[in-house]
Amino acid sequence: MAVNAKTLNESEFFYGHKACAGCGGSLAVRIALKVLGENAVAVLPAGCMSAVGFNYPQLCFGNNAIISTFAGTASMLTGVEAGLRAQGITDFHAVGFAGDGGTADIGLQALSGAIDRNDDILYICYDNEAYMNTGIQKSSLTPFGARTTTTPAGKNIHGNLRPKKNMFEIVAAHGIPYAATASVGYLNDFMRKVEKAKSIKGTKYIHILAPCPTGWGIQTDETVDVAKEVVDCGLWYLAEYENGAFTLNHHPKQFSDAAAYLKRQSRFKHLTDEDIDVIIRSRNEKWDFIHKNFQIG
């Protein structure tokens, strides 16, 4: 049976951290560690979760945790896994938590190498859609139209000009044993995926969308609500890649209003009706692709 709130490990492994109130990323890290248990060895590159977890002498991880170079999350995971294995230790999980910038921009090469070697590691990308730790700069996972400090919204240019990089399918294209997308709005789905990843040998990748109240311009209590809505309106999807096939896990019967999702966040407030049309058109194209290429689970 899949793990749920009642059967989840009651111990906390990420506690007392200094993340902003309502942080989606810290929720993803906390839940993943609770599923993996105390023998998880966490690797965190530069980013929000290392900045809020390690403030000497404060160490907010109850399990082993280490900061890696920004580009080297996956390569340090490789080293952690190999080192523990060389010592004859078998009961552990090497898990990495990198942000969207640390995954899709800076750490992509190391991740690609680890998947190529098929090292026995779990890589979790908490995607808050910009470099939030350094003050909201655009990453390649920032969606079209979003206002960041490096893609400001003005009269001529309405925020980010480029669409979000398709990290999930890029990882899947390596022929990885297991990859999945998730959202902090659907934690039961996320917990099931982490549990599944735990039992698979080889490289595993989970991409979890984690709203950031500070960077997205939402209230601190809206994080989970927004993370649900982005799935319900079809701008994000919950899927898995396994044995060479894609499966869609959650199929909204009817999409909720995407414009309402966008307009409740101040990073999208400036969008015109035409901009929103562009977003909805690309969403529909994506879903046509999903219907053609994914098994609907």
Place this chain on the structure above:
Amino acid sequence: MKPYLRDHVPTSFADVPDVISYEAGYLVTKNAGWRNVRPVIDAQKCVGCLNCYLYCPDGVIRRSKTKVAVDYDFCKGCGICQRICKTGAIKMEAEK
């Protein structure tokens, strides 16, 4: 192991470990001062669904005999628990 508050706060160079690692779960400061509002749980209305416990980014809601309880030392008052609660058992009250 759950990180917990320690009595000893390293203040001098002599306290700094000469290896690059440090003890896991070592907390020396609380987060209570961050919040303006605090969640208060109405035990009569709580049905023990544990959604607030699951969705708390800080993990400060724990299971207890009266269903759930909040660790006010580390709650930041974000209000996610109030919003996720289906029975309206959590109210955010202003800090005085």
